[in-house]
Amino acid sequence: MIQPEHSGSSYFNYKKFFSCVLMAWTDADYKFVYIDVGSYGTASDSEILKRSEMGKRLSENRLYILSGRHLPNDDVGDVIPFSVVGDEAFGLGNHLLRPHAKRNLNYTKRIFNYRHTRARRLVECTFGILANKWRIFHRPIDVNITFCVRIIKACCVLHNYVRIKDGLNFTETLYSCPMDNLTINENNRGKNNMNNVRQYMSSYFISPGGAIPCQYNKV
DSSP states (O other): OOOOTTOTTTTBOTTSSBOEEEEEEEOTTSOEEEEEEEEETTSOHHHHHHHSHHHHHHHTTOSOOOOOEEOTTOTTSOEEOOOEEOOTTSOOBTTEEOOOOSTTOOHHHHHHHHHHHHHHHHHHHHHHHHHHHSGGGGSOOOSOHHHHHHHHHHHHHHHHHHHHHHOSOSGGGGOOOOOOOOOOOOOOTTHHHHHHHHHHHHHHTTSTTTOOGGGGGOO
């Protein structure tokens, strides 16, 4: 976006342009589930989540997330809670699952990180579809920050409407979905429980019931 008046460097991000942040949770159908719009471009993802209403609700268990389930082909194993998948910028927390740190990875952890990346790609693709579908994102937005936030929110609502009405048939789904490399910022809230979940899922992904053939060629 164009630098808002009297904002100084608040919206100037690490990629050297001005922006406000759209932080969002998406589902497996490329739809937005929960969004937070308008944070400074200088803020880190973990900081934005911590300060946002959705982050507070997540950490305080106020999102009415469904009870856990057994993993597919693992009916006698542990019940695993539904989780939000986040990248290395976030720490483990209540219902927040991030990959293993990249240092000292064994084979099991590398497999988990690959499967985690596959899940995160849905998020990246959703953002790519949004940006390619709505042409206002093809150039810097030159409006005041309040109006900018309203535009972004409206586009997210329209995105979901088109996704429900037309399905995944528009050409923007051909968008390539790269993964940004972000700095690690740990958060200890709920860390122990989600670390146990991550360890269990790491073992599950190399078991006969949880493995997929393509994973062995990717690590």
